[in-house]
Amino acid sequence: MSEDNDEMVVTPWEVRGKVDYDRLVEQFGTQLITPQLRERLTRAAGGSHFLLERELFFSHRGLDWVLDMYDRGVKFTLYTGRGPSGEVHLGHLVPWLFTKWLQDSFDTRLYFQITNDEKFWFEQGLSFEKVQQLADENILDIIAIGFDPEKTFILRDVEHIDLMYEIAVQVAKRVTFSTARAVFGFDNSMNIGGIFYPSIQAVPAFLHSWLTGERTPCLIPCAIDQDPHWRVTRDVAEKIGYYKPATVLSKFVPGLLEGGKMSSSDPMSGVYTTDTPALIRKKIMAAFTGGRTTVKEQREMGGVPEVCSVFSFFKFIFMPNDRELAELERKCRGGELLCGECKQMLAPRVVEFMEHHREAREEARERVHEFSASRLREEIRR
Amino acid sequence: MSEDNDEMVVTPWEVRGKVDYDRLVEQFGTQLITPQLRERLTRAAGGSHFLLERELFFSHRGLDWVLDMYDRGVKFTLYTGRGPSGEVHLGHLVPWLFTKWLQDSFDTRLYFQITNDEKFWFEQGLSFEKVQQLADENILDIIAIGFDPEKTFILRDVEHIDLMYEIAVQVAKRVTFSTARAVFGFDNSMNIGGIFYPSIQAVPAFLHSWLTGERTPCLIPCAIDQDPHWRVTRDVAEKIGYYKPATVLSKFVPGLLEGGKMSSSDPMSGVYTTDTPALIRKKIMAAFTGGRTTVKEQREMGGVPEVCSVFSFFKFIFMPNDRELAELERKCRGGELLCGECKQMLAPRVVEFMEHHREAREEARERVHEFSASRLREEIRR
Numbered sequence: 001m002s003e004d005n006d007e008m009v010v011t012p013w014e015v016r017g018k019v020d021y022d023r024l025v026e027q028f029g030t031q032l033i034t035p036q037l038r039e040r041l042t043r044a045a046g047g048s049h050f051l052l053e054r055e056l057f058f059s060h061r062g063l064d065w066v067l068d069m070y071d072r073g074v075k076f077t078l079y080t081g082r083g084p085s086g087e088v089h090l091g092h093l094v095p096w097l098f099t100k101w102l103q104d105s106f107d108t109r110l111y112f113q114i115t116n117d118e119k120f121w122f123e124q125g126l127s128f129e130k131v132q133q134l135a136d137e138n139i140l141d142i143i144a145i146g147f148d149p150e151k152t153f154i155l156r157d158v159e160h161i162d163l164m165y166e167i168a169v170q171v172a173k174r175v176t177f178s179t180a181r182a183v184f185g186f187d188n189s190m191n192i193g194g195i196f197y198p199s200i201q202a203v204p205a206f207l208h209s210w211l212t213g214e215r216t217p218c219l220i221p222c223a224i225d226q227d228p229h230w231r232v233t234r235d236v237a238e239k240i241g242y243y244k245p246a247t248v249l250s251k252f253v254p255g256l257l258e259g260g261k262m263s264s265s266d267p268m269s270g271v272y273t274t275d276t277p278a279l280i281r282k283k284i285m286a287a288f289t290g291g292r293t294t295v296k297e298q299r300e301m302g303g304v305p306e307v308c309s310v311f312s313f314f315k316f317i318f319m320p321n322d323r324e325l326a327e328l329e330r331k332c333r334g335g336e337l338l339c340g341e342c343k344q345m346l347a348p349r350v351v352e353f354m355e356h357h358r359e360a361r362e363e364a365r366e367r368v369h370e371f372s373a374s375r376l377r378e379e380i381r382r
Numbered sequence: 383m384s385e386d387n388d389e390m391v392v393t394p395w396e397v398r399g400k401v402d403y404d405r406l407v408e409q410f411g412t413q414l415i416t417p418q419l420r421e422r423l424t425r426a427a428g429g430s431h432f433l434l435e436r437e438l439f440f441s442h443r444g445l446d447w448v449l450d451m452y453d454r455g456v457k458f459t460l461y462t463g464r465g466p467s468g469e470v471h472l473g474h475l476v477p478w479l480f481t482k483w484l485q486d487s488f489d490t491r492l493y494f495q496i497t498n499d500e501k502f503w504f505e506q507g508l509s510f511e512k513v514q515q516l517a518d519e520n521i522l523d524i525i526a527i528g529f530d531p532e533k534t535f536i537l538r539d540v541e542h543i544d545l546m547y548e549i550a551v552q553v554a555k556r557v558t559f560s561t562a563r564a565v566f567g568f569d570n571s572m573n574i575g576g577i578f579y580p581s582i583q584a585v586p587a588f589l590h591s592w593l594t595g596e597r598t599p600c601l602i603p604c605a606i607d608q609d610p611h612w613r614v615t616r617d618v619a620e621k622i623g624y625y626k627p628a629t630v631l632s633k634f635v636p637g638l639l640e641g642g643k644m645s646s647s648d649p650m651s652g653v654y655t656t657d658t659p660a661l662i663r664k665k666i667m668a669a670f671t672g673g674r675t676t677v678k679e680q681r682e683m684g685g686v687p688e689v690c691s692v693f694s695f696f697k698f699i700f701m702p703n704d705r706e707l708a709e710l711e712r713k714c715r716g717g718e719l720l721c722g723e724c725k726q727m728l729a730p731r732v733v734e735f736m737e738h739h740r741e742a743r744e745e746a747r748e749r750v751h752e753f754s755a756s757r758l759r760e761e762i763r764r
Contacts, residue, residue: 117551128552158551162544169499169540170510172575177559180574192562193554196578 010225011185013122018259021058021224021251028227030059030249040067041248045105050320051098056253059224061234062246069217070106076217078102079204079245081113082142084135085123089270090350091253091262093357094316096145098250099221103148110152111204111373112142117157118201121193141273143371144360155207155373157200163376164203167210167240172199174236183228202233205245211379218245223252254312256287273361277351284310284347290332291339303332303339310342318349392607393567395504400641403440403606403633410609412441412631422449423630427487432702433480438635441606443616444628451599452488458599460484461586461627463495466516467505470523471652472732473635473644475739476698478527480632481603485530492534493586493755494524499539500582503575523655525753526742537589537755539582545758546585549592549622554581556618565610584615587627593761600627605634636694638669655743659733666692666729672714673721684717685724692724700731 009016010024025032033041033052037060042048044067051057066076080099082092103110116135120128139154157164180186180195205218220230227249234244252261255269262270271280290304290311305311311332319325331337391398392406407414415423415434419442424430426449433439448458462481464474485492502513521536539546562568562577587600602612609631616626634643637651644652653662672686672693687693693714701707713719 117547120551121555128548158548161547165499165543165547166510166540169502169575172578173503173573175574176571177568177574177577178570181570186559188560188563189558191555192557192559192578192581193551195559196554196574199574 012226012229015225015252015261015263019252019261024224025059028224028231030061030224030227030247031063033058033060033063033248037064037067040064044070045102047105049098049101050322051094051101051250051316053322054315055251056094056316057098057221057248057250059249060247061227061230061249062244063219063248066217066219066246074217075106075108076219076246077108077208078106078110079113079207079218079220080110080222081115081201081204082138083115083119084131084138085119085126086134086264087272087274088138088141089262089264089272090313090317091255091270093141093145093273094253095221095223095250096142100145100147102219102221103151108151109208110147111207112147112152112154112371113201113204114139114154114156115197115201116159117193118197121191121197139368139371140361140364141357143364143367144273144357146360147371149367149370152371153373153376154368154371155204160373160376163207163211163373163380164200167203167206168196168199170240171202171233171236172196174239175199175232179232183232198229198232201229202236205230205233206237206240206242207376209242211376215241215243217243220245220247222247222249224249225252253316254309256283256309256313258288258309271350271354273354273357275354277355280351280354281347284313284343284350285340287313287343289339289342295338298338299335302335303337303342305329305332308332308339310339310346313346313350318346318353394608394610397607397634397643397645401634401643406606407441410606410613412443412606412609412629413445415440415442415445415630419446419449422446426452427484429487431480431483432704433476433483433632433698435704436697437633438476438698439480439603439630439632441631442629443609443612443631444626445601445630448599448601448628456599457488457490458601458628459490459590460488460492461495461589461600461602462492462604463497463583463586464520464524465497465501466513466520467501467508468516468646469654469656470520471644471646471654472695472699473637473652475523475527475655476635477603477605477632478524482527482529484601484603485533490533491590492529493589494529494534494536494753495583495586496521496536496538497579497583498541499575500579503573503579521750521753522743522746523739525746525749526655526739528742529753531749531752534753535755535758536750536753537586542755542758545589545593545755545762546582549585549588550578550581552622553584553615553618554578556621557581557614561614565614580611580614583611584618587612587615588619588622588624589758591624593758597623597625599625602627602629604629604631606631607634635698636691638665638691638695640670640691653732653736655736655739657736659737662733662736663729666695666725666732667722669695669725671721671724677720680720681717685714685719685721687711687714690714690721692721692728695728695732700728700735 007017008020038052114135116131119126119131135156186195208216230247237244255262257269260269268283271283287309290308292298292301314328389399390402420434496517498513498517501508502510517538568577590598612629619626637644639651642651650665653665669691672690674680674683696710
């Protein structure tokens, strides 16, 4: 095939080619987070977050409006989600850590959707049993992040459809096949579950309002590939009596291989929460860096952190301290620090992080019910 | 518009033009009920039913197979439904009376679906609140038929989606937009709820098997316009581990106006369960008959019962006795009985039937819970 591999394709179900975020923002029609808006969010949150400062979260829809409402005393709820089509890797954990920061800072509810219907509909080879098993496992990773059990509700689409269907029915009536096709690129071979699915992903944005009978703003932290969903959800919202949900959108966490994000199609590109310490070390030692071909060159010319996956790992996960990161960058650019040394510094941090995560993950097995959206059944206003 | 009004259009959502049942059977690919099959069903049921003898129920898919299974000791369940888009008229009650006969004769469960999602998705002008109100009212008419509460489960799609969604998810994965478009005639302006809906209508055919974990045949008595749904449902059934549902299909009960069925678009065409006795009499006296233009002609040439709506009312509802009907027909054809007299004979029967129905309908208000599919939640195998 003579397919151009550099051609950028970003949909909720596929990310391919080199991602040009400026073009993506323009194509999707989202807003960039300006320094002013970043500062406003930081002030409202009572502190900064390095993922915001370092622009992993870089774009949004309606974040300014959510803060306007907040200033007027109207609180928001959070909503994010996970499609259980595989195991969880660091690239998934990063936006969840940011979501936890939002929950902690604003002391607010989080609706966490597990889209087990979606993954069954969209992944040809995946049995429903396998999706369920992955959902069980993925939920442990979510709980391990440390969300507040009192304020966190993990919604599994199939199991909690009774809490969701009435809203989905309302959304679905307002979205034609033409629209779905234009926004998501569906063709005639798409199954009718997949075509319906955007109505389900819209639901948690309105769930709190539906449950309480009070219109409540909703903020969705997630990766930018999900934006087409929010375009549809926002378009429908006011027609069915709810606020448009706002979003705060991240770039993809770069993977360990050249140029790409962490991808389940190449397990070496990401560090999974189930990887052994030995495998983690191996992946990091094999990672793509911004180093030169020889030590001599590197000493003379320095490394190139902006293309380096090891530097990205420090930047977006393992080195929240700005001074420490600046020092690392200086040493890299100056040729003082070689890639092997840098990897040796990173590996134990990743191993330690993952060991903590794994412990929390095992403890989570006993706590799944504490987070279940089943508790919401007692809250339905009617 | 120069539209040809005689052009036959029969879909689950529209019946237009003069219905040619032979052509419809050929077009849909269903089977005619042969005298042998009719006799077989009658024998298995332990008695005949006039709607079968008089060929209102005239076509089927897999009815012979259901009887084969029955002969081998495998019982079936029944499934039928109602779309709550308006009030109930006699044309709706007739297939339900036949369904009751099947339930009584075979002592079997009946799953009765109320498609409140469907009607909201397919009827532009109908609010969800109105659909719910109609569902409440229609359910009273269903209960008034006298189904066995122990064995009858009224499923409201939105309220009982927790019992249905997992099966719908399985069905939906196996139906592409191409198929749905070809079978149902959907175009790109159809909303994504309507496109998904066939997965929901498939569910009750498999529900008993899902609940009990035992593959169970299902027989669906309904009007032939629903056949496209069963085509899809049967096509998917074995792929997801269930038996293909069988159907026994009726013609439409003719309306009181010339040539058509009872249609909500013309209230004079049908007798509604909420009509007053005075209105019922008025509708019957205004009904289209097979009479001649003058009394003299009628005395000489006789009436034409095969085109007469009054005769249809006797044939399909108000004169189950074959000898009585034969006598009526003889007198009509012989010019002995004039249309006015015939109507005078019909009117009190309809009024009386409806008064009984209305009483049963009022009593039903207290008994809705006895029929609710909510009871099924205790039965889920898992």
